[in-house]
Structure formats: structure tokens, C-alpha cells
Amino acid sequence: MKRVLLIEDLPQVAQHIQSMLAREKEIEVAGVQSEAEAAIAQIATEKPDVVMIDSLLQGKTSPMDIAKRIRTASPGTRIIMVTVPQKPLDAKAEAAIDAVFTLPGGANELAEVLGVGRAARPQNGLMIAVYSPKGGTGKTTLAVNLAVVLRRQGKSVALMDGVMQFGAVRHAMQIPPATRSFVDLPTAGAMKMSLTEVLWEGPSGVHVLLAPAKPEEVDLIQGGDIGAAMNMLAESHDYVIVDTPSRLTEDALAVLDTANLILMVVTYMNATVANSRSAIDTFEALGYKGRKPILLVVNQSDTPGGMSKQAVEHALNLPIIAEIPTDWKTVSDSLNKQQPFVLGAPQAPVSRAVEALAHGLVTQQRK
């Protein structure tokens, strides 16, 4: 169930939207607030999944400023602006909002902006292995930020740290040291019962399954359990993003075997491309070809002196679906503050590029 809070000062309009929301099975109305301050206080405490704000709301704070404050108070909350045709809004042009619902609007339009319904979630969620055969390509950073962006687009998202030894996801977000990890999960059938207890949910709204904190604990984990955990997460989430180890060890292969899609992170450097070619050859040997898509994402795409896009596509015989520009300051700030840059600097080109990647993945899944 998604909890939706409505910010609306006209009772007739609130009633209309509430009656539309009541028809959505996956929606629970968390409340209606007519004033900005009360709404923001409730959102900061309850962190609803979705907030709908009337763009014609009257008061001291403008609706767009309310959206910005909500984004800060609850980064994982999807923000939908409600408008009318004669006051058009573009969600892409406004960083503070995720979608626009135009009255009178139909049930399908509402379901789409809320991210619910059959169209939004056909079966089990999509399991994406974010992989790179070479360290230092930004694989973990991309996995974390991609998960947060997908969550902001209204999808339910699980982020799993598949790097069972020295996993880095716990350092990319402000996760308390005592948070439970994969090693705390029972094996086999009992795993499903305990899965929700082990998942950590931060302000971004992404459910995180951490790798063990201690390197020696990796011995307690079996490849079969990794695949089983991914499948269970896919039953309850639209997207399961897995940060995958670079070495093709048992745990890495468990992730890659289970995933529906491999997102291979490369750079325009020769060494990365050469290793990626070897990895793709291995994938073909493992029978992945034709069975699961492998998509290329180029990180640090504007680093000078590297190979051209065409040369990389030719060498790997795969299309590049996204290029993420270099932004050392934004990325290092984000890592030091343990806050995904898509939340801390949503307007930065690097954040925009990750958003475009997420949009591309969602579109591809729909197709």
C-alpha cells in the first residue's frame, strides 16, 4: 500500500481527489492538509510515499516552495503537483516535483503518476545487476543513485549490496553501523519471513539489504541464498538494484545468473573496455546472450583522451544507453556526506544523467 498525503485548501477539490484515490486498491490516504506548515510537519514525521500538492494552493508559501521543503524533509517521498489545463506544468523542468496530475484527469492518468496499477507493475520487479569488471568505475555510486531516482519516480525499490566482502553501499548512505545485513538472514524457506526485518529504509525510501559488515562473514553466505534473496525482493519491489562484485566469483555469478538485466558500467579507458570485452565473452559462454539484456553505461564520459563512443560500442558490440559526466566535486561531496548526489544536488548534470538513465530503464521495461 502506498500512503498518499494531499495538500489542498478547497474542500470540494480535496473531496474529488480523495474519491479518485479511494478507487485505487494500492493507495491509502494518509490525510488531507490545507496548510503548508501542518503538511510539512506531518510529512517529516510520517514520510508518506506520495504527496499531492495543489498548484493553485493559496497561502504564504507557494506550492513550489512547499514541494522544495518536502523534498528536504522527506527525500524519498514522490511529489505530484495537481494542476488544471490552463496552468500547465512540466515535471521535468521542476526539480522539486516528480510528476504532474492535470484535473479533471482519468483513473489511468492518476495511476500512472502515482506509480500504481497493472501498468506500473506487471509481475515481479526487475532485477538489475550493476556490474563492472574493473574497480573504480563508479559502479556502487551509480547503483545507489539509480535506486534513489527510481524510488523518487514512485517505484518501490530495493537496493542490495551484492559485494559480500567489503561492500560499499553501507558507506554511501547514512546507515547506522549496527544495521542488520545479509548474514542475519536465515537460509532457505525461513528467509522470506525475516527479509523485511533485515531491510533498512532510510529517508530516501529505498529498502537496503546490506552486505555483511565483517569480511570473514562472507563464508556464511551461499550463492543460492543470494539468488533467493533477490527473487524475494523482486516479489515485493518494482526494482531490485544489486551492486555486483567485479570479480566473477560464486556470489557475483549468483547475482548475474538471477538478474533480469545487467547494467555494465564502463569508462572510455582501454583497460576498462578490454576487461568488459572479456566479461561479455564469459557472459556469452554462460548462455546469457539472448536471455537477458546487457546495457552499457559510460561513467566519467567527458574525461578527455579516452576512446570514442563508437569505438567502445564497436569493441563491445553493445549499445551505450547512458553517459554520465564527470563531476568530482558533487560526487565526492556526496560520498563524504553519505548522501546520494541525486538528492543533495538534483540539478547537477551528473544527477540529471542518472535521472535520464532511470527514465530510459523504466521506458524499456514498459516496452
Place this chain on the structure above:
Amino acid sequence: MSAGIGKIEVALFAVGFAMSALVLLALLWSGAGAYADMARAAGAESTTFMDHTSGGNVVMGLGPLVQEHRVWSTYVTGGAADPPAPGRFYTADEISHMTDVRNVFDGAKLLIPAGMFVMAIRLQRARAQSAVAMFRLIRGGAVASGVGVAAVGIIAAVAFEQAFLLFHEVFFPQGNFLFDPATSNLVRLYPDWYWQGITFRIGLSFIAVAAAVAVAASVGLRRSLH
């Protein structure tokens, strides 16, 4: 009028009072809440709009209708700088007419300070004579304006369509206020019940305010005489 308050003084005060109060009340009753109340009272809680982009019809419940009205009322009363965008529901001609309505409102808003100025001058003159004269002026002006608005209201009630047309011909001499009810969403948003409802509310609330002012002035007059 006795105690030095002539009919012209009372008439001027009544005109000033009517100018200020009627415009203020028109602004007050232009809100979304009043629109919703009028729609409910008329049993018109939904209507059909034409979608100019698809050529189809769209059912508009009370919520969306109130929002449509809010966009327009905010614009014509000066709460928003830019006119609403044409397209799905409104034509360029309808937008243009509403821009004229906004211009009329801009002009009407000047009547508030102008009316108050006229009242202040009359009051000052009467007060210079005596408190009795001042209260008589207020009472006489309030009664006269109330009677005048009631008379106009009765005429409007008997021949609303003619009065409505006359009003539009006076304020929109360019003649761009006539739209085909078969295709115009503006006419569907503001059908007869809206104009009758808002005229009735403005008129009735003005008479109530005028009566309250007249009663208060009578009390003041009585105290001054004693």
C-alpha cells in the same frame, strides 16, 4: 434632510458608499467557496466540457469546476499576472474576453478608494456642522444606497437577461462577450445560475451592510440628540 444635510450631500455619500461596497463585495463573492455554494444551490455539481484538443467530451465534477473557476477568478481579480493558457478547454477568444474582464476589474478596484474619498469629504463637511448632521448623512446615505441597489436588483430579477446583456454592452462595447453555449466551456463554467447567484449575493449582502450601517448611524444619532 434637516440639520443642514441636503439631498445632494446624501446622494453623493450614497454613491460613494455604493461604489466602494459593491466592488468590495464583488471581489469577496468571486472566490472558489462561493462558486461551489452556488453550484450546489443550483444542483449543478457536474457539467460536460468540450475537449478542444480531442474533440471529445469531458465530465467535470464539482472539484475540477471549482479549480477552473479559481484559475479564472484569480486572474480577473489581479491575483495572477499571466492569463491562463488556451488549448484544451478555452479558445483564444475566451481568453481575450477574460482579459477584458480583468481590465474592468482593474478599473472597478479604483472605485474603492474613489468612493471612500467621496464619503470622507462628505463626512468631514457634515461633521464640521455637528455630530447629528454626520449621523444623519450616514443613515440617509446608507438607506438611499440600499434602496437604490434593491431597485436595480428587482429590475434585474424581472428582466435578468436584458440586464445582463446591458451590463456586458456597457462594459464590453467591443462585443466579444457572446459565445456559443454549444461549444463554449466558458459559458458552461459560468451558466445563468452563476450570474443570477452572484448578483443575488452581492445585492443582498450590500443591502444587509447598508441596513447595518443605517442602524448603527441611527443609534449614534439617538445618542447625539440626547
